Amino acid sequence: MNGRTLDIAVVGGGLAGGLIALAIHRAQPHSRIALIEAGGSFGGNHRWSWFTGDLDPAGEALMAPFPQTVWPEGNIVRFPAHERQLAGEYRSLASPDFDRTLRRLLPQQAIMAGTRVANLSEHGVELETGEKLAARKVIDCRDAVPSEHLTGGWQVFMGRHLRCDSPHGVVRPVIMDATVEQPGAYRFVYVLPLGPQDIFVEDTYYADEPRLDRALLSERIAAYCAAHGWTGETVGEETGVLPVITGGDFAAYRDRLAVPGVVLAGARGGFTHPLTSYTTPIAVANALAIASQAHLAGEELACFVDRRAQDHWRATRFYRMLGKMLFDAAEPERRFKIFERFYRLPEPLIERFYAARSTRLDQLRTLTGKPPVPIPRAIAALLGKGRPLVQG
Numbered sequence: 001m002n003g004r005t006l007d008i009a010v011v012g013g014g015l016a017g018g019l020i021a022l023a024i025h026r027a028q029p030h031s032r033i034a035l036i037e038a039g040g041s042f043g044g045n046h047r048w049s050w051f052t053g054d055l056d057p058a059g060e061a062l063m064a065p066f067p068q069t070v071w072p073e074g075n076i077v078r079f080p081a082h083e084r085q086l087a088g089e090y091r092s093l094a095s096p097d098f099d100r101t102l103r104r105l106l107p108q109q110a111i112m113a114g115t116r117v118a119n120l121s122e123h124g125v126e127l128e129t130g131e132k133l134a135a136r137k138v139i140d141c142r143d144a145v146p147s148e149h150l151t152g153g154w155q156v157f158m159g160r161h162l163r164c165d166s167p168h169g170v171v172r173p174v175i176m177d178a179t180v181e182q183p184g185a186y187r188f189v190y191v192l193p194l195g196p197q198d199i200f201v202e203d204t205y206y207a208d209e210p211r212l213d214r215a216l217l218s219e220r221i222a223a224y225c226a227a228h229g230w231t232g233e234t235v236g237e238e239t240g241v242l243p244v245i246t247g248g249d250f251a252a253y254r255d256r257l258a259v260p261g262v263v264l265a266g267a268r269g270g271f272t273h274p275l276t277s278y279t280t281p282i283a284v285a286n287a288l289a290i291a292s293q294a295h296l297a298g299e300e301l302a303c304f305v306d307r308r309a310q311d312h313w314r315a316t317r318f319y320r321m322l323g324k325m326l327f328d329a330a331e332p333e334r335r336f337k338i339f340e341r342f343y344r345l346p347e348p349l350i351e352r353f354y355a356a357r358s359t360r361l362d363q364l365r366t367l368t369g370k371p372p373v374p375i376p377r378a379i380a381a382l383l384g385k386g387r388p389l390v391q392g
């Protein structure tokens with residue numbers, strides 16, 4: 001990188017930073033961008049999935065160059081009381097494909113993986129090596145951090161990609177198999193048939209504590225696979241401990257992380273689905289919105305994104321309320337009842353829920369009928385403060 005001032009430095013080449021860099025490059029091909037990522041590759045070690053209907057045509061166009069596994073024949077959920085096949089097309093992108101595509105589409109000089117930023121300001125970044133890069137705009141997409149300003153619980157999971165010895169026979173993704181034992185958390189297994197003999201099996205818990213017991217989850221995945229007759233070689237594993245936000249002081253949260261004049265985006269900036277912790281549709285929409293305003297001065301762009309974050313927080317209140325029901329009103333072993341009931345609702349409503357676009361009517365329909373938690377506990381949960389989202 002020579003001494004010329006960058007137009008835009010994007011710090012953190014995860015899903016959010018990578019999509020923002022790509023969207024800006026598409027909108028302003030001559031802008032001098034850098035995508036600066038501490039890890040050796042963009043996107044870390046993740047598999048991101050979403051429903052095709054989550055994205056609008058512009059979002060689909062942004063994601064189109066990334067190789068995706070597509071399941072056009074719908075998906076399945078399983079609960080103790082019912083099983084259901086839903087029609088929604090499902091998609092998945094693995095981080096090595098994310099990395100390869102960004103390296104192909106972004107200008108060579110924009111690729112700065114393996115580079116940790118030590119400090120950033122509205123005028124540029126200072127690398128861990130001491131090198132300084134001046135930039136007209138800086139976009140902070142580093143990891144999300146736990147915060148005492150937010151409350152909630154945790155989504156803890158381990159996923160395994162298994163190459164089976166023989167065809168596994170699974171055709172459709174299983175978004176939630178909650179027929180498994182419920183040990184002190186809402187537990188479900190998520191299954192993606194990646195190929196005739198390749199299958200991805202993830203054991204997920206909506207848990208009170210951010211503790212990931214790798215040995216235990218590994219054993220449970222092995223037991224689930226064995227029970228389905230899937231044996232073979234493990235070709236990849238991933239883990240996650242994601243916050244499930246049920247409340248808090250969002251302005252204080254952002255203030256704590258904000259650097260004056262720097263755009264605060266990504267999961268770190270609060271752009272997540274509070275209940276599912278998923279970010280793909282939100283990251284895509286945000287990348288396009290930022291790219292459409294990339295002509296603004298740094299300070300103005302930071303304000304624009306701050307307003308989007310506040311709007312997103314307000315618009316997702318309903319999901320935080322459901323999260324309160326899940327964590328604070330339901331007994332951990334009976335948390336599955338909330339999803340079991342939810343999955344009896346009409347499919348378009350379920351699709352809007354995942355896309356974080358539930359209408360007022362959806363919200364009403366979700367809440368009416370026989371409640372899956374005792375009413376006094378529900379009221380206590382709604383009035384309660386919740387647990388701070390801090391680790392350790």
Ligand SMILES: Cc1cc2nc3c(=O)[nH]c(=O)nc-3n(C[C@H](O)[C@H](O)[C@H](O)COP(=O)(O)OP(=O)(O)OC[C@H]3O[C@@H](n4cnc5c(N)ncnc54)[C@H](O)[C@@H]3O)c2cc1C
Pocket residue numbers: 011012013014015016017018036037038039042043044045046047048049050115116117118141142143144238239240241242265266267268277278279280281
């Ligand atoms: C295993 C896993 C699976 C998930 N699956 C899904 C899914 O199926 N669907 C979905 O929508 N969501 C999923 N999520 C949730 C969410 O989409 C991801 O967490 C998403 O990666 C968040 O994107 P992000 O870019 O905001 O943050 P991150 O992906 O955390 O990216 C932040 C990046 O910043 C880099 N960084 C940090 N500090 C510095 C520094 N000082 N200098 C330079 N770089 C730095 C990090 O190395 C990292 O690459 C998953 C999360 C995990 C962990």
